[in-house]
Amino acid sequence: MGAKVAIIGRPNVGKSTLFNRLVGKRLALVDDTPGVTRDRRPGDARLGDLRFTIIDTAGLEEADNATLEGRMRRQTEEAISEADAVLFVIDARAGVTPLDAHFADVARKTTRPVILLANKAEGRAGADGLYESYSLGLGEPIAISAEHGEGLADLYDALKPHVDRVEEEEEARAADDAQAAEVARTDFDVDEDGEMIEEDEPVGTVERPLRVAIVGRPNAGKSTLINTMLGEDRMLTGPEAGITRDSISVDWTWRDRHIKLFDTAGIRRKARVQEKLEKLSVADALRAIKFAEVVVVTLDATISFEKQDLQIIDLVAREGRALVIAINKWDLVEDREEAWKKIRDANDRYFNQIRGVQIVTLSGIQGQGIDRLIESVFTAYDAWNARVSTSRLNRWLEKVLANHPPPAVAGRRVRLRYMTQAKTRPPHFVAFASRPEQLPESYTRYLVNNLRATFDIQGTPIRFSYRKGDNPYAVKKKRKIQ
Template sequence: MEVLTSPKHIAIIGRPNVGKSTLLNRLVGRRVAIVQDQEGVTRDWQIYDAKLQDLSLRIVDTPGLGLEGPDFLEKVQAFFPRILKAVDGVLFMTDGKSGWDDRDLKIAKWLHKQGIPVIFVANKCEKEDLYREYSFYNLGFGAPLEISALHGLGLYDLSQSIKQLPLRPKETLTGPCQNVEFRLIVLGRPNVGKSTFINFCLGYERLLAGPEAGITRDSVEVPLTWKGRKIALVDTAGLRKKARVYESVEKMSCQASLHSLMFGQVVLLLIDCTQGLEKQDLTILEKVFQEGRGIVIGLNKWDQVEDQEGFYRSIKRCLANGVKGGQHIPLVPLSALTGRGVSGLWDAIFHIYDSWCYRISTGRLNKWLQEKLQAHPPVLLRGRPIRPKYISQIKARPPTFTLFGNQVSDLPDHYIRYLLNGLVSDFNLQGTSPRLLCRETKNPYHTKVN
């Protein structure tokens, strides 16, 4: 237990579809949670730093209580007691437009037994005196604060109520990821074991996981320390083919997954070995290469493969034929459920990140270039030789190289691939999405007149 002086920790609790995630987005100042006019959109609890007037807050967004559905909802509801031990107070939110129902009454009775300060809030009160049509006093918290999370109404009164909450000793939750070395984005098709992998690494069930496909909807970021290195793990929704995505919630989930890719450094693409490599996996890999992120492929459920050597060779062959540079992507067999191979996977992830950030000296590169040119000279262009002169690395993250020389922009694609493959194999840049640019040197006598 510890006492925190700032910021105040607040959990937003209520039945489904009362506007909890909308209020979270309003307080954080950007869209961090998916919002849709249907029940059960939020599945995992999330914690974010937020501002309300002059208050610094740490807000915990929670799934709706009282939703009848699959068994995995019982898992997240079982986590609520721990959330209440880690906050200074609760925003109990109800719907001021439709009124309260039996689920609100059950939540109210449960909160009365917890002994925690509660701020009772009626959301969707855009119209004056609308909520007074319903007897909210039956819930036992008095008159609710009238707010509109969508339009930002009533937030001043809410801030005054939060100021009056006393700080109390509380447990700690895994908060927003700060001061991390890099972000690992876990991508893949639905139900390949992304959440199960993260839960194993954390050592407890932080994320919802189960045999049903499509459990994860929001992109959830959690901190992890592995072998002394601080990393942010980002769990994402499963990516299916666009033609198979019909529901708007799934479309927003896919957009959130791709948006997370923009802010990560290394990507772990998980593949279900019981299903094999599909075209959608190659499409995801192409997006990763376009963004220039480090990439490693985890072959999950490896213990269920009978011919492991043949399966491994087939995956390597499909990657080499299906995507440019696919033959250089590291493959790591593992079982996210039992933890077999997870330690080796992290060794590969750290190696890829270090190589992704590494800079090679110009002297080493030019010595390497001369060896490659002697081993395999470029083809002639209109009877004249193409003469690469020197090469240098202009940036890292991802490793980007520039080749200078006469007419190097006319080098054929197969020769560019020859040089790129040589860079990857000779400088150990597997899984780093390296890039090679060509720039022609200027002729100093081109503008002179005889």
């Protein structure tokens, strides 16, 4: 697992900028507005030859536990409790503020080693704040500039003992576990002389986790659903809409299957997104959809179906991702029979982009329907990877053409000669035809729907394209011999 290092400090001191610097990419949202980060976000950090997990946290603020800021602080406290070392960041240009002094008292009480960083210390502007930070009682400060990459060599020297210590402890535990497993091994075979026969253990392969993005409109219960799956308050939740800003990934195991869940910000209609910060959050959610394999579009059962839901589903279809629709807050619905009828009507009327989408009703807060949801996720994933042999496709094509041949255009029929599957994820089929540009779109939809029903490819987009075959009777120009 490696060492875990948490970055803490008051809002707007450059924690997310430092996080992005250490992971080597712009994962965390960065803006001049204080309080951009709300959840704790892990990332794989590299600093020289050091490899560790860095955790970005929300800015520390004094607030009541019931408020949003108080819940954000609890997320930061959780990050401190699970960290092997803590980076306490202040703004060297602003100097030591009362809020810095207050949370420095909290940091001194933790059993974790704390490294004091005076950020934004490039040039002379941060010199006074750097010297003032000695008063926090956290040892000698390290002057850095997260934005410009200055001072990272000193940070390396400070972090190396803690990262090395964790690695040595993990190696020692691994050796102890291996020795204990050898001692506990009592089931073995013996040969004719009574000697133990040692067998080579099979070399297993590491299963790559399935990437699942949870998306939807604001306040649909996405973070609450993920918290229930994990069995802990990993994501920041509350009655306020639009709490989640960053797309946070967490690892989860369901029935020995490894899954990487992506919690995303709520996606509102484009016309309503005005603030720069919300635009960044929505862009982060859209990136999560692009890199996911299965997307769970979460709808609020207490709110009627809206055009924005259809646009999100259409976006998933255009990106070519497997799709599952989750109807959350089902426990709050009084007339479930009537509500389910409306859902089915909406499915038949609007969800034409991906036929056969599985719709699962659930309650994220009570944990009802989660198993059915994940079963549907894996079913959609299997369909996303579906492959049909060329021989089966062409036998199917013969039957389709016999029952419903392409319409004649200008008195001449379009001939479909041959068909194959070009790729999967999602399934992409290619048909070779004469004059394919004259085929009406309605006939292509007929082929796709028939293909989906025949080979049971449900809950995933199907790509269908044509290629114009060479005319064997066309006169080819002979190459001139010079």
